[in-house]
Amino acid sequence: MKLSAELQEALNAQIGMEFHASYSYLSMAAYFEANSWDGFASWMSLQSDEERVHAMKFYTYLLDRGATVSLPAIEAPRRDFSSPLEVFEASLEQEQAVTASINRLYKIAHECDDYATVSFLKWFVDEQVEEEKAVSDMIEKLGRVGDNPDAMLLLDSLAGERDSEGEED
């Protein structure tokens, strides 16, 4: 079954969105590096890598379906933040926008009776629940920590342990 033109266009646009997310997390990692929040920087850097993996899943899927890969331009990410909390809030907004986009793709795939794409997208539907949860948890913890410098240092250090937890793929 040939991928519909609408779906092909939407899946290519999603590649751009995932790369933009990757780029954006890299910019957040740079902010944390520059402000000596090493744990948060490492968290963001891993997140950036993950988003690239997401983009490549769409890339490979399009090729597997014999469709055309047409990479869109990637907008420059935000660079200025005033606090770790602000970074994670921006990150949650971004994840919510990605979730909305994945849901839209899912709807189009259904409307096109393209069940292979519906099945492919299911992983992303589940992944977005995890992504929003991970960022929301951090926002909640940052809120709890407030201005306490010792607690902030501890949270930063815990964030840096993320890779050893193996909670994300």
Ligand SMILES: [Fe+2]
């Ligand atoms: Fe993603």
Ligand SMILES: [Fe+2]
């Ligand atoms: Fe994400």
